[in-house]
Amino acid sequence: MLFMVVWYIGEGKQCKTFSLPSPLNSxxxxxxxxxxxxxxxxxxxxxxxxxxARMLKALDWPTxxxxxxxxxxxxxxxxxxxxxxxxxxxxxxxxxxxxxxxxxxxxxxxxxxxxxxxxxxxxxxxxxxxxxxxxxxxxxxxxxxxxxxxxxxxxxxxxxxxxxxxxxxxxxxCLNSNSMRRFYYGYFEAPGPNGKRIKETVTCNVKWGQADNSSTGTCIYRDPRTGDEWQCKKPKKLSCDAWVYHRGGGYRNPLTTFEKKLFNGALTNKGIKxxxxxxxxxxxxxxIGATEKCKPGMPTPVPAGFYLEDVWTSRVCNIHHFKSADMEKCLKNKLIYMMGDSTTRQWFEFFETIIPSLKRVNIHTDKKLGPLMAIHMKNNIVLNWRAHGLPLSFAKMAVADLHYISNEIDGMAGGRDTIIVFDIFAHVVFHPLTFYAHRVSRIRQSVIALLKRAPETKVIIKSGNTRETKDVIANDWYYMQQNIIMKEAFRDLPVIYMDIFQMTSCHYAKEDVHPAPVIVANAIDIFLSFVCPV
Known part of the structure; x- marks a missing residue:
């Protein structure tokens, strides 16, 4: 079936090891x-x-x-x-x-x-x-x-x-191939003569499924906890430990001349008669709307909800539509960690706008790249956002600010008043699905450990959504595959999986990787209804 439900909740056991497919290309x-x-x-x-085997069955698609x-x-x-x-x-x-x-x-x-x-x-x-x-x-x-x-x-x-x-x-x-559809830049800096800094820029990328060629002109960076590896072309003058900044680079189109013709605009994303x-x-x-309180373990019908007068009604549980004062009351004494890409940053910015007393703290970082923090002094609300780790296609930012989601979760105490929200889809879609599964499995391990030491922690996963581009670089079908991996990986855990794909694919707003404000507002209502069931 080609649609997935708007969120998934479950509880269960730990994961081990498996292999995902690589393609035969001819x-x-x-x-x-x-x-x-x-x-x-x-x-x-x-x-x-x-x-x-379960994921393979869920990912199966006719050819x-x-x-x-x-x-x-x-x-x-x-x-x-x-x-x-x-x-x-x-x-x-x-x-x-x-x-x-x-x-x-x-x-x-x-x-x-x-x-x-x-x-x-x-x-x-x-x-x-x-x-x-x-x-x-x-x-x-x-x-x-x-x-x-x-x-x-x-x-x-x-x-x-x-x-x-x-x-x-x-x-x-393309999604199952080890070839990368995007590359990145690494900025290396170190002190030079006469007080001037030596600077070099090289290309970088995910290291996944390739031999270790660090002895032949490549710098390899391995995270000791996740096992993730990143590689940059070795600078001519500087050593590998002089890597200071990162930013997104360009794209590599893997298509043949004939394949490119099949992506013609007249053939893609068109209504049929x-x-x-x-x-x-x-x-x-x-x-039609559900009346039960939002809680883990609830069955999810299809469809999971619908819009009427631009308001989402849930068929899963009773969604309350929060005003600013309601939000303040719900989030009182809460410590909220948001991690991911610019779509979770949308949520951070939404709360800033809708709750006037929630003020951003100047922690001397870029207002879009983060990390970001906002505080509500009277109600003791602390809201954090930071970008997930590499790969990331943001503007130039400090490598030291790029933390993997799993490592961040490993460093959290958790507890009844701790809320964790994360997503990872748009910046990882340029790389093999095996790599995505590896990243998801590591996050899962960290969530399992967190819930063992602090079972009252609320963990909320925000899925990928539809977007404006429908090409080989990034498109909705890729995001659906990622959503399946994420949903299947967490199906047996007491977490909340919010699949926003449905909410963006049926709304009249122009599709955008950053959903329209009205969609974000409805998603926030779902989020808060799980934080504060009514």
Missing amino acids: HHNGKYVSTESTPSESADTGFSPEEW PDQPITDIAMTTCPACSTFSILGQKEKYRVGDELYVHIVAKDHNNTAKRYGGDFFLTKLYSSELKASVVGEVLDHRNGSYSARFLLPWEGEAQVAVRLVHSSEVVQILKK GDNRILNVLPSNVR
């Missing part, structure tokens, strides 16, 4: 040929074989069953169609709606294999209402989408082809 006369991935022989990602040698063979958004099944004269709140999707190629011929990446939603522009549809791939070129009708009034269906199955197969090859009549949903006695 070409046919310069054209793309789909191939299956095979397990990596050397990647130690920190999970057990049993857990890997083309023939060599793709012409664009005409790929899924055509203008040719594909959808229709509503079992039309009824009257629909009521709580009913389900079923849609049939037929994928066709550019010859207008129905496809006979699956793997297309469709996103679907039911929406009303007038009501500012929307809900995702749950997509089932029948693996024969046809798909089903199931919708809940959660609000009274107008509603209509929209189906979007984000990527054809042929493009998804290319994305799978179908029955877009406006349905009139009548009222009923069915209650």
Whole structure:
């Protein structure tokens, strides 16, 4: 199924070691040929074989069953169609709606294999209402989408082809490859003659699945606790220990000439034709929103919630919509650690804006790069944010400020009044999925240790979301794969997994790696409802 739920909660056991797949890559006369991935022989990602088997099943995605040698063979958004099944004269709140999707190629011929990446939603522009549809791939070129009708009034269906199955197969090859789609810069500095500093800039990257070549012109940096390794080209004049600053660099496009054609804008992220009549949903006695308090271990239905008048109603638990005074009361005497990328920084900035008495402390760091701190003196609220460790594509910043999430968690005492929020997706997506799994497994180990010494600590994981770009460098399909790894890794632990993907994919706001303020506000309500259940 192509949609994931908005959050996942569970409790359970520790992980061990497993290997993720590496691809077999081949070409046919310069054209793309789909191939299956095979397990990596050397990647130690920190999970057990049993857990890997479970993840492999969750990550499974159909692939083309023939060599793709012409664009005409790929899924055509203008040719594909959808229709509503079992039309009824009257629909009521709580009913389900079923849609049939037929994928066709550019010859207008129905496809006979699956793997297309469709996103679907039911929406009303007038009501500012929307809900995702749950997509089932029948693996024969046809798909089903199931919708809940959660609000009274107008509603209509929209189906979007984000990527054809042929493009998804290319994305799978790239995500499972050890080739890096991004590089970085390292800035080296040291005292020189006459009081002047010697400065050099070199390229750097993740060291993953490559031989140790430090003796042939490379500086290798290994974190002793996580085992993560970073490598930089050795400076000509300075030693490896003169590495002071880091910043994001450029991109490397791994596609062949033919593969690049498949990412043409006319073929990507396009709505398909179908029955877009406006349905009139009548009222009923069915209650859609959940009434139970938010707590660990609750089952998560699909969909997990919906928007109405731009307000998210949860089907998991009772979401309270917090005003500024409510937020202050909820967070009183709380120590909050936020770690991750600029999307968790959005949350930090949201609290700064919405709670006037929460004041940022000048700790002499960049206001965007961090680390950041804000304090509410009267209510004893301490809010922290810092970027996760390498790889990171931020502007130039001190290497000393780049801390791995797991190392930060290892240094926390935790407790009833400690809240930890983290995410890691957008900056890691340029690297192999095996590397991502390794990073996630190390964070998991730290969370397990934290919850053993301080079981009342609240740990909240914020997933990746949809974004504006849909290319081979970064796209929604990659984020879905990361979300699956993260969700599966933490499914047996007493943590809160907030999958924001659903909330961003069905909203009318323009897709952005930094979601619109209205989406952030609703996500904060979910977050606070778990901190202070009502």
